[in-house]
Amino acid sequence: MKEKEMIRLLRAEYKRARDIKEALEEQDVSFQMVETENNRIFVNVSEEQLEKALAIIHMLMEDMGANGIQIEGNLKKYRKILVPVDFTPYSENACYVAIGLAKRLNAEIELLHAYIFPELTSLPFDDTYSFHGTMSEYMEEAMDNAKERLKKLAKQLRQFVAEKKYSGVSINYSLLRGLPADAISYMEESYQPDVIVVGTRSLEKRREEDSSVLKIIRGAGVPVLVVPESSGMEKLEEMRRIAFATDFDESDFGAIRKLSGLIAPFGLKVYCVHIGKQPVNEKEKNDMKELQQYFSDAYPELEVECLIVENEEVIAGLDEVILSYSIDVIAVTTHKRNIITQILYPSLTKKLFFHTNIPMLVFHS
Numbered sequence: 001m002k003e004k005e006m007i008r009l010l011r012a013e014y015k016r017a018r019d020i021k022e023a024l025e026e027q028d029v030s031f032q033m034v035e036t037e038n039n040r041i042f043v044n045v046s047e048e049q050l051e052k053a054l055a056i057i058h059m060l061m062e063d064m065g066a067n068g069i070q071i072e073g074n075l076k077k078y079r080k081i082l083v084p085v086d087f088t089p090y091s092e093n094a095c096y097v098a099i100g101l102a103k104r105l106n107a108e109i110e111l112l113h114a115y116i117f118p119e120l121t122s123l124p125f126d127d128t129y130s131f132h133g134t135m136s137e138y139m140e141e142a143m144d145n146a147k148e149r150l151k152k153l154a155k156q157l158r159q160f161v162a163e164k165k166y167s168g169v170s171i172n173y174s175l176l177r178g179l180p181a182d183a184i185s186y187m188e189e190s191y192q193p194d195v196i197v198v199g200t201r202s203l204e205k206r207r208e209e210d211s212s213v214l215k216i217i218r219g220a221g222v223p224v225l226v227v228p229e230s231s232g233m234e235k236l237e238e239m240r241r242i243a244f245a246t247d248f249d250e251s252d253f254g255a256i257r258k259l260s261g262l263i264a265p266f267g268l269k270v271y272c273v274h275i276g277k278q279p280v281n282e283k284e285k286n287d288m289k290e291l292q293q294y295f296s297d298a299y300p301e302l303e304v305e306c307l308i309v310e311n312e313e314v315i316a317g318l319d320e321v322i323l324s325y326s327i328d329v330i331a332v333t334t335h336k337r338n339i340i341t342q343i344l345y346p347s348l349t350k351k352l353f354f355h356t357n358i359p360m361l362v363f364h365s
Contacts, residue, residue, distance in 0.1 A: 006032055006044040009053055011298060013068035014039050020069070023060045029053050036297060070257060070298075081109045082193035084180055084216065087149055090229035094199030095157055097227045097359075100236040101197065102169045104265035110191055111154055111173040114183035115146040147175050181215040188221055195262065196224045214350060217334065217362050223258055226360040235359075239328040242361070243271045243321055245314075245348070246333075248287040251365030253294070255333045258363055260299050270295075271325055272306040275317035280308050315351050322358065331361040 009031070012020060017033065020043060024031050029052060032044040045053040054071070061069055083098045085091045098109050154173045161169050174191070176183040187193065200213050217224050242263060246252050263270070272291060276284045288306050295304040311317030321327060334349045349362055 007047055007050055008072050009043045009045045009050070010057060010069055010071045011040055011042050012070065014041055016068040017041050019060060019064060020057070023056050024053060027052065027056050029056065038297070072260075079105070079107050080191065080193040080195075081105075081107050082112060082184070082187055082191060082196045083109060084112050084114070084184055084196070084198055085150070085153060086113065086180070087153065088199070090199040090201055090227075092153070092199070093229045093232055094197050094227045095153070096160070096233040097199075097225075097231070097236050098197040099157065099161060099166065099169060099171075100233045101195075101225070103166045105262075106168045107194070108170045108172070109157075110187070110193065111150060111157075111171065112176065112183060112187055113146055113150050113173070114176050114178050114180045115142060116177065116179060143175070143177070150175055180212055181219050184216055185219055193222055195222055196220055197227060198224060199227050199229060201229060217349060220362075221364060223262065223364075224362045226362065228357050228359065230357060231359050235328070239266060239268060241271060241325060241327050242268045242329045242331055243273050243318070243325070243327045244331045245318060246272055246274050246291065248274065248284070248291070249333065249365065251333050251363075252291075254365075255331070255363035256295075256299075259331055259361070260302060262361070264301075268328075269303045269305070271321065271327065272304060273318065273321050274308050275311050275314045276308055277312055278310045280310055284308060314348060318352070318356075322356070327358065329359040329361055330356065331363065333363045333365055 010020075014035070020041075021033065024043075024045075029045060029049050031053070034042040034044070036042065057069070057071065081098050081102055083095055085095065095109075095111065101107070102109050150173050154171055157171050161171065174187065176186065178186075184196065196216065198213055198216055213226060217226070242259075244252075244256070244259060259270075272288075272295065274284060274288055285308065288308055292304070292306040295302060295306070307321065309317045309320055311320065318330065322330065330352065332349055332352065349360075352360055
């Protein structure tokens with residue numbers, strides 16, 4: 001009789017082993033519990049009982065807390081993709097990239113368009129007076145026009161999905177009044193997307209005024225994939241290498257878990273990169289060794305190469321990595337900072353946004 005294949009469900013601190021064991025045994029789930037050298041455990045279950053075991057562990061984490069328990073990144077269900085659209089070519093391009101992503105992740109896509117009305121105070125007095133007379137008609141017409149354009153785009157994308165025979169990819173849309181960042185914040189709460197895909201101009205056309213994408217990145221609570229208009233769906237299919245920039249912050253571990261789930265269907269090689277000033281100190285070397293060991297222990301299925309690049313400038317160092325290793329997408333973790341810090345010290349995310357022309361995947365600490 002063929003032995004059932006076991007799938008890693010989670011890793012946890014040893015102190016949570018008893019809770020996990022009792023929860024699974026109570027519901028008659030067969031499992032393997034493997035101790036590791038670093039006082040942690042791996043829990044494996046059969047493929048047939050995977051969904052049941054996941055539900056049990058989620059309930060355990062809700063009832064008794066998630067501290068010390070990490071569900072495997074490649075089991076994270078990236079089922080919902082939110083795509084903000086404004087009907088520009090680069091926005092439409094992001095829709096097709098989202099389709100390519102949804103095909104691999106078996107996910108659904110929600111298009112979102114936010115529309116606003118012009119400031120009435122900017123009109124001359126006579127125009128303002130006459131405008132108020134037909135205010136409701138104007139607002140209704142603006143909303144109808146936006147809705148028609150959104151329906152047309154959704155129809156176009158659905159036809160593409162049907163022609164390509166991408167089963168499991170559904171496309172819906174939402175229309176909200178307000179600023180894009182506010183609309184996305186609302187959709188994060190109501191729709192609860194797993195990832196946001198947003199389009200942007202190519203680097204040579206990008207301007208400092210193009211702050212809407214940065215606002216989306218700063219305000220989002222889920223990973224954001226920023227797609228330049230020069231990186232279409234075909235580029236997504238050709239992606240082979242991703243660079244993950246690390247500064248050895250604790251938040252990197254959470255980002256790595258999310259990263260592993262998102263890239264698992266693509267089989268990308270991961271370059272874990274730290275840019276250090278010359279000469280690199282022993283702490284940086286030891287931190288990178290620990291991170292390399294973490295990847296080996298926690299994600300043995302991933303092909304990972306860890307690099308420390310000596311460069312006084314982080315952006316220049318990342319440029320060196322992108323060119324030397326033919327990087328297709330770069331992943332970074334962004335941190336919440338106060339407004340003064342943002343002005344005086346622009347974040348790595350912002351610097352990269354105005355510097356690189358490859359897709360950028362942004363996680364949040």
